[in-house]
Amino acid sequence: MIPALALYGIEKRFGSTRILRGVDLSVEPGERHALIGPNGAGKSTLFNLIAGGTRPNAGRIDLFGAEITRLAPAAITRRGLARSFQSTSVFARLSVFDNLRCAALLAERKRARWWQRFAGSRTVDARAEQVLDAVGLSVRRDVWAGTLSYAEQRALDLGIALAGGAHTLLLDEPTAGMNRSEAARAIELIREATAGRTLLMIEHDMDAVFAIADRISVLVQGRVIASGAPAAIRADAAVRDAYLGAGFGAGLGT
Numbered sequence: 001m002i003p004a005l006a007l008y009g010i011e012k013r014f015g016s017t018r019i020l021r022g023v024d025l026s027v028e029p030g031e032r033h034a035l036i037g038p039n040g041a042g043k044s045t046l047f048n049l050i051a052g053g054t055r056p057n058a059g060r061i062d063l064f065g066a067e068i069t070r071l072a073p074a075a076i077t078r079r080g081l082a083r084s085f086q087s088t089s090v091f092a093r094l095s096v097f098d099n100l101r102c103a104a105l106l107a108e109r110k111r112a113r114w115w116q117r118f119a120g121s122r123t124v125d126a127r128a129e130q131v132l133d134a135v136g137l138s139v140r141r142d143v144w145a146g147t148l149s150y151a152e153q154r155a156l157d158l159g160i161a162l163a164g165g166a167h168t169l170l171l172d173e174p175t176a177g178m179n180r181s182e183a184a185r186a187i188e189l190i191r192e193a194t195a196g197r198t199l200l201m202i203e204h205d206m207d208a209v210f211a212i213a214d215r216i217s218v219l220v221q222g223r224v225i226a227s228g229a230p231a232a233i234r235a236d237a238a239v240r241d242a243y244l245g246a247g248f249g250a251g252l253g254t
């Protein structure tokens with residue numbers, strides 16, 4: 001099967017510092033893949049490379065078998081990859097529903113030929129309604145997005161990516177800044193709302209990781225030191241060492 005996302009030998013330097021040292025990573029279509037690792041390991045840098053925010057010094061990135069390594073961020077988004085939970089995509093003075101409608105409309109415009117646009121706003125509205133429900137914001141449908149709580153803004157941000165038709169989602173620490181119950185709810189919501197799509201997620205909360213991930217990759221000092229099913233990662237001695245060294249040992253459980 002062609003992977004949804006495949007990274008080959010990714011190298012990234014900032015000045016003379018090698019941040020990523022030959023990263024290989026493969027995510028299957030529909031898989032929920034968690035990327036874990038100590039602070040400063042290079043996880044966010046890797047996401048930025050995938051999304052086109054910066055370019056690697058070496059290596060190749062494929063999205064469903066087509067190379068995207070040197071494409072601009074907008075071109076990568078058009079191919080169905082969205083980096084979410086940045087909250088930059090939310091229009092504060094539009095209603096929650098209109099934010100989703102905008103995203104759905106833009107996606108529709110990009111795809112449709114003029115003769116296909118007659119279905120028009122009804123398709124767009126239906127899609128926005130469906131996503132609104134999926135991300136649990138139906139009761140907040142008509143309020144300004146700017147008035148949402150932090151957790152709700154993040155749910156809306158995910159909704160915007162979904163309404164925009166993304167098939168592959170990158171989420172960088174989606175539960176950061178949330179308390180335990182908010183985090184658990186957010187993970188459940190992500191799990192349900194992204195069903196059938198490919199998810200690559202950076203997450204520190206090990207409960208969240210084990211609740212959602214089909215596979216886990218561990219990035220330490222710019223290298224993937226392990227990649228596999230949650231049970232295998234939990235049992236991996238190198239992973240334990242890396243985490244214990246960084247003071248994360250307790251999070252891996254037994």
Ligand SMILES: Nc1ncnc2c1ncn2[C@@H]1O[C@H](COP(=O)(O)OP(=O)(O)O)[C@@H](O)[C@H]1O
Pocket residue numbers: 014019037038039040041042043044045046
């Ligand atoms: N634009 C940049 N210029 C220089 N160094 C950077 C830049 N971005 C990140 N770094 C460095 O790269 C390393 C990895 O950062 P990052 O990818 O944010 O790690 P993580 O997300 O795993 O915590 C850190 O040491 C960070 O200081």
Ligand SMILES: [Mg+2]
Pocket residue numbers: 043044045
């Ligand atoms: Mg980071």
